[in-house]
Amino acid sequence: METLARIPQLLVYGVVSGSILSLGGIGVSLTYSVLGFSNFAHGDIMALGAYLALALLPAASALGISGRPLGALSFGADFVGALLLAVVATCAVVLTLDRILFRRLRNAGRITLMIASVGVALGLRSLIQFCWGPQPQYYSAKIQRAQVIPGLGVKIKPDQIFIVATAIGLTLLLHLFLRHTRIGKAMRATADNAALARVTGINAERVIVWTWILGASLAAVAGILIGIENKFIMPELGWQLLLPIFAAVILGGLGNAYGAMVGGVVIGVCEEVSTAFLSTAYKPAVAFVILILMLLVRPTGILGRRG
Amino acid sequence: MEQLVGVLNYIVFFGISAGIYAVLALGLNLHWGMTGLFNIGVAGFYAVGAYASALVCGLPPSAWDARIVGGFDLPFVVGLLAAVVASGVLALLLGIPTLRLRADYLGIATIGIAETVRLMLKNEAWLTNGVWGLQQIPSPLYEAIHRLTSGYLRAHPDLRPWQQALVSRAYNGFYLLLVIVIVVILYRVLRRLSRSPWGRALRAIREDEVAAAMTGKNVFAFKLQALVVGAMVMGIAGALYAHSARFISPASFEPLYGTFLVWVMLMVGGSGNHKGAILGAVVVWGIWAATDFLTGYLPFTATQVAALRVLAIALLLETAILWRPKGILPESRGKRPSHS
Numbered sequence: 001m002e003t004l005a006r007i008p009q010l011l012v013y014g015v016v017s018g019s020i021l022s023l024g025g026i027g028v029s030l031t032y033s034v035l036g037f038s039n040f041a042h043g044d045i046m047a048l049g050a051y052l053a054l055a056l057l058p059a060a061s062a063l064g065i066s067g068r069p070l071g072a073l074s075f076g077a078d079f080v081g082a083l084l085l086a087v088v089a090t091c092a093v094v095l096t097l098d099r100i101l102f103r104r105l106r107n108a109g110r111i112t113l114m115i116a117s118v119g120v121a122l123g124l125r126s127l128i129q130f131c132w133g134p135q136p137q138y139y140s141a142k143i144q145r146a147q148v149i150p151g152l153g154v155k156i157k158p159d160q161i162f163i164v165a166t167a168i169g170l171t172l173l174l175h176l177f178l179r180h181t182r183i184g185k186a187m188r189a190t191a192d193n194a195a196l197a198r199v200t201g202i203n204a205e206r207v208i209v210w211t212w213i214l215g216a217s218l219a220a221v222a223g224i225l226i227g228i229e230n231k232f233i234m235p236e237l238g239w240q241l242l243l244p245i246f247a248a249v250i251l252g253g254l255g256n257a258y259g260a261m262v263g264g265v266v267i268g269v270c271e272e273v274s275t276a277f278l279s280t281a282y283k284p285a286v287a288f289v290i291l292i293l294m295l296l297v298r299p300t301g302i303l304g305r306r307g
Numbered sequence: 308m309e310q311l312v313g314v315l316n317y318i319v320f321f322g323i324s325a326g327i328y329a330v331l332a333l334g335l336n337l338h339w340g341m342t343g344l345f346n347i348g349v350a351g352f353y354a355v356g357a358y359a360s361a362l363v364c365g366l367p368p369s370a371w372d373a374r375i376v377g378g379f380d381l382p383f384v385v386g387l388l389a390a391v392v393a394s395g396v397l398a399l400l401l402g403i404p405t406l407r408l409r410a411d412y413l414g415i416a417t418i419g420i421a422e423t424v425r426l427m428l429k430n431e432a433w434l435t436n437g438v439w440g441l442q443q444i445p446s447p448l449y450e451a452i453h454r455l456t457s458g459y460l461r462a463h464p465d466l467r468p469w470q471q472a473l474v475s476r477a478y479n480g481f482y483l484l485l486v487i488v489i490v491v492i493l494y495r496v497l498r499r500l501s502r503s504p505w506g507r508a509l510r511a512i513r514e515d516e517v518a519a520a521m522t523g524k525n526v527f528a529f530k531l532q533a534l535v536v537g538a539m540v541m542g543i544a545g546a547l548y549a550h551s552a553r554f555i556s557p558a559s560f561e562p563l564y565g566t567f568l569v570w571v572m573l574m575v576g577g578s579g580n581h582k583g584a585i586l587g588a589v590v591v592w593g594i595w596a597a598t599d600f601l602t603g604y605l606p607f608t609a610t611q612v613a614a615l616r617v618l619a620i621a622l623l624l625e626t627a628i629l630w631r632p633k634g635i636l637p638e639s640r641g642k643r644p645s646h647s
Contacts, residue, residue, distance in 0.1 A: 032411075037411075038411040038414065038415070040347070040414070101625060101629070104629055105628070105629070108628075108632070111343070111345060111410055112628060112632065114345065114410070114411070114414060115570070115574070115624070115628060116624075116625060116628050118347060118567070118570065118624075119621045119624040119625045119628070120621070120625075122563070122567055122617060122620070122621040122624070123617075123618055123621035123622065123625075125617070126614040126615070126617035126618040126621060127614070127618060129610065129611075129613075129614035129617075130607075130611050130614035130615060130618065133608075133610055133611075134610055239562065242415075242418060243415070243418055243419050243422055246415040246418075247415075247419075250412065250415070254411065279430065281426060281429070281430045282426060282430065284422055284423075284426060285419075285422070285423045285426055287419070288416075288419035288420070288422065288423050291415070291416065291419060292404050292405075292416065292419070295404045295405055295408060295412060295416070296404045299407075299408050299412070
């Protein structure tokens with residue numbers, strides 16, 4: 001009984017971590033559908049964003065942004081400023097990588113691109129370790145009191161509400177972007193049929209640049225949200241995220257950005273709820289088991305069309 | 308003279324490590340180089356081979372161990388066999404759900420299996436002794452050779468110190484020989500396999516799966532066979548590592564050492580070419596070892612230096628992909644089958 005009583009609370013935690021995974025998964029899905037390869041460096045791009053936010057916090061303070069905590073949140077406006085700076089910096093790094101590496105491999109085939117992305121993952125992680133060391137870096141040492149949601153009997157921290165709200169807000173923004181802007185429509189057209197899109201006069205390189213910008217921005221924000229939720233980050237973060245994020249993406253249907261959102265929440269919830277029955281040490285393996293089950297039962301994913 | 312013995316000793320150690328990596332690279336060459344299977348979880352098969360052999364050949368749990376089973380004190384050959392079987396079975400279980408799908412799925416599933424294996428090694432202490440790892444793994448013929456060398460030293464008390472040092476380290480030389488023999492045997496077997504109709508079918512699948520299926524090849528069966536055989540080779544590498552290091556723990560099978568270095572070796576050496584795989588292992592392990600010396604002169608902390616070495620390996624991989632995608636020894640087109 002005690003186990004079952006914990007489940008509503010675990011569901012809340014699952015939605016929080018799942019919404020972060022969704023943001024990461026959307027980026028993987030976008031790169032997959034527009035550039036045509038699974039980017040194994042995506043987890044480390046998220047980690048990079050999380051580290052850059054910490055590094056740029058003094059810069060945000062120097063700009064005169066107040067560090068007083070925002071309402072009940074554990075961080076102030078300066079941190080939000082650092083978040084925005086980190087997003088810009090992450091985009092710059094990723095676009096540079098595209099220029100010096102991925103662009104030269106456009107015609108080399110998607111598996112070569114995948115291997116290159118594994119190398120990028122390794123490189124980014126070693127750079128993080130070089131700059132910040134192997135020990136954990138702390139986001140906030142403050143303990144936040146969780147508040148009970150009236151009527152439901154579950155607790156949630158103000159930071160966690162911020163995380164879920166940010167994830168939902170960004171997802172909505174992305175949806176509007178893909179539906180209503182010229183470049184968003186061009187991205188969807190390229191994802192559907194790259195050759196046809198080019199014939200109709202869509203500038204493929206511009207679409208690719210925007211795909212990287214969107215993917216890297218969401219990745220950076222997702223990494224920072226993990227820092228807020230876990231209170232600390234480590235160089236291995238990116239590698240550890242890879243499995244749950246890809247599980248989320250495949251669960252939702254590889255190349256389907258909306259599927260990745262659903263998949264992220266499902267993986268997050270399953271991982272958290274599993275801790276009621278399994279040792280928490282095996283939490284990372286839960287994503288793998290779901291992935292294998294999904295591949296056996298429905299390899300195209302929940303919302304997927306293509307195999 | 309003493310220095311020369313030291314250098315020789317280092318070369319022997321270097322050779323053992325490079326040889327074990329050559330075995331791993333040969334396994335990955337069967338997966339990736341010949342069949343196009345995107346395995347980025349080499350460390351998983353490597354670790355399972357190492358633990359299987361260590362558990363079969365090792366000593367029973369001692370009083371202060373956390374584990375309660377394993378340690379049957381069996382000969383090395385049995386351990387090798389156990390490693391091959393364990394890694395092969397793991398590959399079989401992984402291949403069935405993933406090999407009908409695109410390469411991306413296999414890639415992520417192999418990451419998953421490698422991470423899951425590492426979690427189990429850490430947490431199933433009843434079998435693996437957890438993070439403390441398995442210790443005192445016996446090396447093959449160690450007692451016999453030790454008896455010989457110590458007998459020789461007793462019989463010749465007038466040897467110079469460097470001669471004594473040389474004799475007392477004869478076992479490492481023997482192990483290097485064992486590793487070389489295994490590399491050569493595997494090389495010959497794999498070369499033979501790759502020239503057989505089976506190997507040609509694998510390459511056909513790598514080049515164009517649909518075309519291979521059209522000619523009546525059971526693509527799934529061939530891919531599964533390649534995955535299992537390649538994993539068995541990786542298992543052998545695991546066993547060789549366990550019996551030379553004599554101590555293994557989950558930390559020995561981090562993705563960097565177990566997977567990434569092997570990939571860089573194969574890409575640099577020349578994927579699809581067995582000689583290239585072996586050459587790549589020696590060259591990249593040489594570079595890796597050399598960076599250890601070079602980075603010592605840089606004004607950074609030890610952890611920063613470690614990070615820089617990894618960065619150098621990552622850059623080496625990208626350099627190979629960009630400027631020499633076929634590696635030092637590109638795959639040869641091979642002799643055409645001579646049936647006239």
